[in-house]
Amino acid sequence: MTAEAELSNSTQPKVRLAERFDDWLNPVVIKELRQAVQSRFVITALLVLLAIQIIAVAIYLITATDISFSYDAGRTVFMILFGIMLAIGMLFVPLYSGVRLAAERSETNLDLLFITTIKPRSIIVGKMLAAVVLTVLIFSACLPFLTFTYFLRGIDLPSMAVVLAIGFVSVTLSAQIMIFVACLPVGRAFKLILGLIAFVLLVIGYISTMASAGGMLWEGIGSKVGSANFWQWVGIIGLNYVFQLGLLLVLSIALIKPISANRALPVRLYLTVIWVIGGLVALLGSWVEATHDPVIYWQASFNVLFAFSIFTSVGERDWPGARVLRALPESDGKRLLRFFFTSGSANGLAWTVMMIVATYDVCWIWWRLFPNFSDLGELVDSTRWLTVMNLYLFCYALTAAFLRRHLLKRIPPNLTWLIAIVLTAIGSTIPMLIGMLIFMNDLNWWREDYGLWLVGNPFVWDVAAHRNLYLSIGSFWAVLAIAFNLQWFLERIRGFRFIDPTDRLSVGELE
Amino acid sequence: MKVEVSNLKKYFGSTRAVDDVSFSFASGQVVGFVGPNGAGKTTTMRILATLDEPTAGQATIDGVSVIEDPERARQLVGYVPDSLPTHRDISVHEYLDFFARAYGLKSLKRRQTVDSVEEFTNLSGIRDKMLVALSKGMKQRVTLARALLHDPPVLIMDEPAAGLDPRARIELRELLRVLSGQGKAILISSHILTELAEICHGAVIIEHGKILMAGGIGDLLSDSVPRRTVLIRVLGRQEELHRELLQTPHIESARLNGEEVAAEVSGTDEACAELLAAVIARGYRVVEFKQQRANLEEIFMNVTKGVVQ
Incomplete structure (x- = not known):
């Protein structure tokens, strides 16, 4: 063996290692x-x-x-x-x-x-x-x-x-x-x-x-x-x-994925996982420190995220698409679970509502279990406030989706969130402005009745005198919005089924 | 290896970008995809490149569905989009090396592949040049080189000749000839129809999302233009020939152009052969008898209406 060959043999593993690292x-x-x-x-x-x-x-x-x-x-x-x-x-x-x-x-x-x-x-x-x-x-x-x-x-x-x-x-x-x-x-x-x-x-x-x-x-x-x-x-x-x-990171990945992919899966999965981990850490911290502070922080952060999720969900594609449907499991149980983690307007709304309800339930159980921890009032108040805020945003979003489907058909589905924002802005300001115009010089209105005219505003829970009204109107509106969108939602559930390649034409009709 | 597109549909809301499109082509064939702007060419090509999903229909490459099995289909397709690379601060070689890595090519194999593709596309001499400093023609070659890195049997090329100077166009045409000779199936869209006709074995003419004509170039020419123009040059007696031709069956019209008589013959090659025999039999001294063939441009103008969606 020549010296050169020996040298090359001795350096080969290093080269291979470097190449493997490079690959x-x-x-x-x-x-x-x-x-x-x-x-x-x-x-x-x-x-x-x-x-x-x-x-x-x-x-x-x-x-x-x-x-x-x-x-x-x-x-x-x-x-x-x-x-x-x-x-x-x-x-x-x-x-x-x-x-x-x-x-x-x-x-x-x-x-x-x-x-x-x-x-x-x-x-x-x-x-x-x-x-x-x-x-x-x-x-x-x-x-x-x-x-x-x-x-x-x-x-x-x-x-x-x-x-x-x-x-x-x-x-x-x-x-x-x-x-x-x-x-x-x-x-x-x-x-x-x-x-x-x-x-x-x-x-x-x-x-x-x-x-x-x-x-x-x-x-x-x-x-x-x-x-x-x-x-x-x-x-x-x-x-x-x-x-x-x-x-x-997951949001950026979802944004650059092709529209035909299940873009929502990593985002919702990630949010669910950090909701669980964050929740466990918050509950543990709350229990150790005998204060509700960590739970307040946890529920507030996630309720704000869910507020964004409501609006982005209504702007998602109406149907998950053939590529996503073809990858669905055939088993009903697995498919039901997958429904919440699949791209689609109805899917996104279902996941968000589920998470908001779960957040409220966790907080409710926690304050019932530990009423003696400090900051109990803040936990109850902030949880109710943010949940009602999301209730109103949900109503605006569903109303926007309904209007887009029936009256504003020329607006593409991915802009439904914009309609929802416009509706929120109108609902939050117009009643109040009308009230101001009518009762501008009425001191009693400013002192007592002014809060009534804020009823369409999702962020007014702190006006304590009218909370029952806000909650009642919000709940009634939510029932109406759900009723008007129920058929659309049920169609999405029925259409959420595994399809095989021979079934392609029906997929086309769905799109 | 066969690329088959059947009943492909792609709707964007109420707009039917691709409406029941079906065609196929095989290894070694270059097929021109012709149509006005907004006809649905790019949408169809993007579906074939697995970038878009159709509303309905099927597209397969060697039996692999681009819809059901996009990952496998991607290994079989090289896609050249209608835009050029815009990456800054990167050389030609680094750019190709990056895509070779992205295609999962490892160490020695990657280096060999990049080198050979650079050599094939004549980029070896400029491999260390920055991408942004290249001319359009060079960039187009880089784009083609990128599409060839994983040695796909099918090439989908969207307007590869757009904006190229005549030399670059000729070079591209030559590369395509070689690739077709290597057995690659190539679908190419272009507005430069004369060029397409020279390299294409077949063409698909599309407008408003619908296929107007599809087939081999020869078939298209005969199908789209049922009349043929025959130019006859004889020694003397041109006017006499002109008069006689006007009374001959299968001749729809005839006109005298100096020493030449142009006759519109209805029918096939058979009718042309019979005409030549008859002219000679009548004692005319024929110097030239040629059929003026319709070109792809003429066919395109005949069959399309210029409707843009």
Whole structure:
């Protein structure tokens, strides 16, 4: 055996391992990183970041006169450098990821990926991982400067690590928000408006991250790291972060999936799973701390999510489509369960109502079981308030669906949510405006009867004097709305059956 | 290998984008998909590429349904859409490598495939060029290369020649000839009908979602234009020939164009052969006798009404 052959034999396993690793990598991550390292935008941003950091440290060291006596110098410089890094990270990484995806999300570019073996999940996860790698790159570039502040005194390593972790969480969450916005199936102009809104949110996020990180740093983190309370908060924030990131991720995946796919499945499955996990954590926390606070937070967060779900559900496709129906199980039980997790207007509404009722039931059982826990009143009040809010939104949504089917046939089903929003706006404001016009100078009306005219507003539960009226009218309307939509709903249930290929024409008629 | 589309329908609300479309083609055939804008060509092609689902009907590739089994069907189809890649900061080679990975090609096989596809589409020399810096013709070649990465037996090409300069069009035509020679079944839509006629074995003419005509190019020509124009050049006696032709059965009209007489013959090739024999028998010294064939453009204009949905 020659020396060359020996050498090649000895390196072969390494090469094979490297190749296997290369094959295993998500293609989207590789493409994104290849594009990033060749992008002038990325290179310029990194160089500007480093230059600003050097200039900032130099200016501070030159101008600070009492640096030898100051015990805050490290902390101050750290916050300056962290602020610069976070500004670049929270603005640059999300904008870079979002704008690039939005530009590539021309229908054809993504279509090209759909006809490969790559899954929509890999596309979004790949984009997100690339954003994470960019974030790590930015953080790594800044790390030497940040570590340098340790020698200026006033900051310890655990504090640095915690603040950096907060920064990392904020940057990655911001990137995922922008990726989500980029995936929305709207026109360029509307996407630009949404992008600007998201940008304002990023700026607000930046300010709040800086404020919370600064506050924690000045209060001192190092001393708290050993306490259980600290880790309890880390756990809660961490869980929230994972839930939110995951939700944005599954929503983005659903948005880029072909319309013929069961886009709702991962979203509803994910929401159900985090509803269960979040609920268990909230109940456990409530039981340990003897307070209803965690349950209030849990039910409020999910009721708000369900409010969005009501409106998005009525805008879903009317029928799940042949591709989805062909994949249905033949067994009745399994099919019934699948009904709630399948794309479709009726399916979405059924799932949302089921979840709202389940949330109310869990809260009801909990406050009956533990009436002595603190914040009982807040739990009862907030649960009823949000449930009635969702009752009204459900009525508006069903009314919109009915109107669209019978009177506004020219409006496509995917815009039913818009009709529902217009109806909500009309129902919330017009009665009140009429009342104001009629009784403008009547002081008694303003004192006592004014709340009556808010009856169509889903958000007025806090006007305690008229709660019975709000609930009665809402319930009556819900019964009417259900009655008017019952035939449509039953048809969807009857049509939700396994079909075989020979049955294609009937599927066509359904569509 | 056969691609079969039967009774395909695709409705968008009350609009019938594709309305009961049926046709088929096999390995080695290039089929032109012709129709005005909004005729339903792209919708049909997207269904064949598994990107859209039909309202009803069936489409199969080598027996694999693109509707029931899209994952398997995707392995059999290479799709070239009507738009060019817009990715920034990525070279031709990296772009193709990315799609080869997306098709699940591994290590050595991936490298070999990308290299050979680059060579076939004549991209080897520009493989390190940035995609955005390429001309339309080059980008079109990259798009074709991307569609060939997994060596599909069927190619669906939506307006691949749109916006290309004459040289790029000729190069594309040559590539398609080679691919068809390799046994690939190709469905190609284009507005440049003269080009299609040169490379296509058959054509499907669609308008308003409905097929107006379909078949081999020769059949289409004979079916769509029942009359043939025959140009006859004789030495002297042109006027006499013109007069005689006007009285001959199967001749619908005749006109004198200088030294040439153009006659409209109703009937088949048989009638043309009989006419030639009769002209010679009557002692005319025939220098030239040629049939002026109708082209795809003429057929298209004859059968379509230009209705856009």
